[in-house]
Amino acid sequence: MADACVIGVDLGGTKLLAGTVDAQLRVHHRAYRLSRPEAVVETIVEAVEEARQATRAEVRAVGIGVPCLIEPVSGTVMACNHFDLLDVPLRDLLTERIGLPVVVDNDANAALFAEWQFGAARGTRNVLILTIGTGVGGGMLIDGRILRGATGAAGELGHIVIDERGPRCPGNCPSHGCLESFVSGPALALAGRARAEAEPDSGLGRALAGGREVTGPLVNELAHDGDVAAQEVIRSLGRHLGVGMTSLVNVFNPEVIVVGGGLVATGDLLLEPARAVVAERALVPARDQVRIVPARFGDESGMLGAAAMAFEAAELVAG
Numbered sequence: 001m002a003d004a005c006v007i008g009v010d011l012g013g014t015k016l017l018a019g020t021v022d023a024q025l026r027v028h029h030r031a032y033r034l035s036r037p038e039a040v041v042e043t044i045v046e047a048v049e050e051a052r053q054a055t056r057a058e059v060r061a062v063g064i065g066v067p068c069l070i071e072p073v074s075g076t077v078m079a080c081n082h083f084d085l086l087d088v089p090l091r092d093l094l095t096e097r098i099g100l101p102v103v104v105d106n107d108a109n110a111a112l113f114a115e116w117q118f119g120a121a122r123g124t125r126n127v128l129i130l131t132i133g134t135g136v137g138g139g140m141l142i143d144g145r146i147l148r149g150a151t152g153a154a155g156e157l158g159h160i161v162i163d164e165r166g167p168r169c170p171g172n173c174p175s176h177g178c179l180e181s182f183v184s185g186p187a188l189a190l191a192g193r194a195r196a197e198a199e200p201d202s203g204l205g206r207a208l209a210g211g212r213e214v215t216g217p218l219v220n221e222l223a224h225d226g227d228v229a230a231q232e233v234i235r236s237l238g239r240h241l242g243v244g245m246t247s248l249v250n251v252f253n254p255e256v257i258v259v260g261g262g263l264v265a266t267g268d269l270l271l272e273p274a275r276a277v278v279a280e281r282a283l284v285p286a287r288d289q290v291r292i293v294p295a296r297f298g299d300e301s302g303m304l305g306a307a308a309m310a311f312e313a314a315e316l317v318a319g
């Protein structure tokens with residue numbers, strides 16, 4: 001009999017990843033889906049079924065990270081920027097559909113849990129995480145505890161305002177100039193396209209003229225191939241990120257800020273300018289103590305963290 005497993009699910013704004021994971025956090029199988037806003041629950045159930053059928057191990061529980069605020073006791077969705085899930089009792093609904101114990105938490109909290117227990121923030125007690133993908137998720141570990149706020153709504157680090165007169169924030173956020181409106185996958189694509197139009201002789205410009213759609217991954221690919229215009233677009237996002245982090249460093253005095261999500265693929269092109277802005281603008285001594293690092297598990301932190309939370313829950317059930 002193979003070792004017992006759990007299934008971790010990371011529901012992103014665009015993509016869903018489900019993984020069959022053992023107690024050493026090794027991934028045995030991955031199931032990918034597009035996140036269909038009109039059929040979120042259906043998509044989660046399908047991916048979990050695929051992951052479950054792909055393993056001969058006993059699957060003991062399912063952990064699910066979602067880009068929503070979750071009421072911690074009931075597992076009900078309190079707010080959701082990307083999907084129409086308000087007031088849906090997600091944990092109970094999925095427990096019934098899947099037939100296994102289910103834990104549901106915010107996706108950034110799941111990523112934070114994985115990086116804190118097993119990854120880039122191991123051994124620390126004051127950690128912030130920013131998961132940068134379609135939107136920006138946030139999580140905070142303060143003095144060794146995940147900070148949830150009065151009603152579980154804390155940690156929306158993507159919605160700190162870095163420019164009062166900035167662009168309208170995407171999704172259901174009523175604000176303007178949030179970090180998320182400057183630093184995200186869609187923001188990278190938008191900035192890349194503007195740069196391509198402004199500089200037709202650059203690699204970005206030639207890609208656009210050649211009929212390619214300017215996406216975040218394309219900007220990243222061209223930047224890593226040496227296109228200066230693409231590199232400058234990513235560095236510019238990195239400086240915005242640094243402005244947001246400066247406020248976070250001053251308020252929370254973290255030991256580590258972990259950056260995860262799809263945009264972590266841009267690596268030091270994004271993080272170096274962010275570190276430089278923090279070093280220049282944040283207060284002493286917090287700015288000298290903080291490390292700004294990529295997630296050890298890249299864009300799989302959310303899935304692995306959801307799995308680790310499921311293991312915890314399964315152990316509690318087993319006594």
Ligand SMILES: [Zn+2]
Pocket residue numbers: 158159169170173174175176178180
């Ligand atoms: Zn916002």
